[in-house]
Amino acid sequence: MDEDRIGSPALRLLGVTKRFGPNTVVDGVSLTLGDGEILSLVGASGCGKSTLLRLVAGLEEPTAGEIAIGGRVVAGPGIFVEPERRGVGFIFQDYALFPHLTVAQNVAYGLRGPRRAEAPGIVDEMLERVGLPGFGARRPHELSGGEQQRVALARALAPRPSLLLLDEPFSNLDRRLGDRVRARTLALLRELGAAAILVTHDPEEAMASGDRVALLRSGRLVQIGAAEDLYHRPVSREAADFFAAACALPGRRVKGAIETPLGRFPAPEGMREGEAASVYVRAGSVRLVPAGEGVAARLLNRSFLGHCYQLLLAVDGLDEPLRAHVGASEAMEAGPEVHISVNPAEALVFPAERP
Numbered sequence: 162m163d164e165d166r167i168g169s170p171a172l173r174l175l176g177v178t179k180r181f182g183p184n185t186v187v188d189g190v191s192l193t194l195g196d197g198e199i200l201s202l203v204g205a206s207g208c209g210k211s212t213l214l215r216l217v218a219g220l221e222e223p224t225a226g227e228i229a230i231g232g233r234v235v236a237g238p239g240i241f242v243e244p245e246r247r248g249v250g251f252i253f254q255d256y257a258l259f260p261h262l263t264v265a266q267n268v269a270y271g272l273r274g275p276r277r278a279e280a281p282g283i284v285d286e287m288l289e290r291v292g293l294p295g296f297g298a299r300r301p302h303e304l305s306g307g308e309q310q311r312v313a314l315a316r317a318l319a320p321r322p323s324l325l326l327l328d329e330p331f332s333n334l335d336r337r338l339g340d341r342v343r344a345r346t347l348a349l350l351r352e353l354g355a356a357a358i359l360v361t362h363d364p365e366e367a368m369a370s371g372d373r374v375a376l377l378r379s380g381r382l383v384q385i386g387a388a389e390d391l392y393h394r395p396v397s398r399e400a401a402d403f404f405a406a407a408c409a410l411p412g413r414r415v416k417g418a419i420e421t422p423l424g425r426f427p428a429p430e431g432m433r434e435g436e437a438a439s440v441y442v443r444a445g446s447v448r449l450v451p452a453g454e455g456v457a458a459r460l461l462n463r464s465f466l467g468h469c470y471q472l473l474l475a476v477d478g479l480d481e482p483l484r485a486h487v488g489a490s491e492a493m494e495a496g497p498e499v500h501i502s503v504n505p506a507e508a509l510v511f512p513a514e515r516p
């Protein structure tokens with residue numbers, strides 16, 4: 162590594178934009194990834210996550226903006242470094258192993274220069290690290306989905322990339338296997354000190370996996386920060402919609418506070434009197450209170466979620482049932498009519514007409 166690149170961020174994007182014809186798919190994205198940092202990139206289907214990864218990998222060329230990896234500009238005005246010269250590893254959703262090559266040949270595939278000569282030792286080490294020692298002679302079709310994913314990981318990490326890009330790598334595995342393979346993958350990335358971007362459309366996976374989480378919507382970066390920030394302090398209605406897993410109550414500012422079917426909530430600064438609001442209430446913030454307190458609701462359904470019970474409640478003025486997560490004794494005591502309240506400090510309030 163050049164002297165002047167020591168201490169450079171693993172990745173820096175500056176105003177990166179990608180247009181396909183008239184469609185702007187990635188729109189002025191700027192972010193910096195520290196050495197060894199793992200970033201979850203999350204957003205709804207079609208928001209541009211894969212395109213952003215492909216731009217970093219060099220599989221697409223930006224229409225505008227600049228990309229630097231480890232301090233070296235790899236894409237920008239008049240500059241384009243080919244994918245194989247970027248020192249970036251890539252794992253796709255379908256693993257993309259070469260079916261005609263053995264596991265060992267797959268893992269050795271990306272080794273270049275002096276590391277090529279050491280291939281047998283590196284292959285053994287990588288297969289050991291991903292928990293597949295002795296699998297070198299097998300072919301991809303002789304492996305389970307989880308094993309194929311681990312070979313893809315060994316192949317991507319064998320050349321020791323400073324940056325690894327993972328595009329929904331666990332989504333083809335069932336939930337429990339996916340969780341296990343994800344934990345193993347993250348531990349290995351930490352061990353090797355590789356920075357990584359993990360693309361997912363699942364907010365829980367994003368929050369559980371990344372040092373930071375970046376939320377993309379329509380090609381734009383909506384918010385980037387610690388998982389707790391996105392969950393507790395979403396910057397906008399868009400971010401709350403994605404992360405809060407909450408019911409949105411309609412409201413309106415009346416006499417300085419937001420009036421809703423569940424009572425009054427503090428108005429955010431800058432909201433005008435009479436302006437419409439959306440108040441996000443999480444299931445864990447809804448409490449059952451004695452009759453005569455709070456607001457009356459009708460119990461529509463009770464279900465066991467494992468860590469709690471979920472009550473579905475009909476409340477006058479709400480189009481959709483409200484979800485409440487409560488403990489076993491509360492759930493069992495709840496009759497057809499209940500009374501509920503929400504701590505105003507636990508709700509998220511946004512102007513309804515602005516994004």
Ligand SMILES: Nc1ncnc2c1ncn2[C@@H]1O[C@H](COP(=O)(O)OP(=O)(O)OP(=O)(O)O)[C@@H](O)[C@H]1O
Pocket residue numbers: 181186204205206207208209210211212213362
């Ligand atoms: N080569 C291309 N030519 C034209 N449009 C494209 C091309 N690649 C992607 N797009 C469009 O860009 C948008 C973003 O696609 P992208 O695959 O980046 O989204 P995504 O967030 O990864 O979605 P998903 O979660 O469904 O994989 C989509 O509308 C897609 O149709």
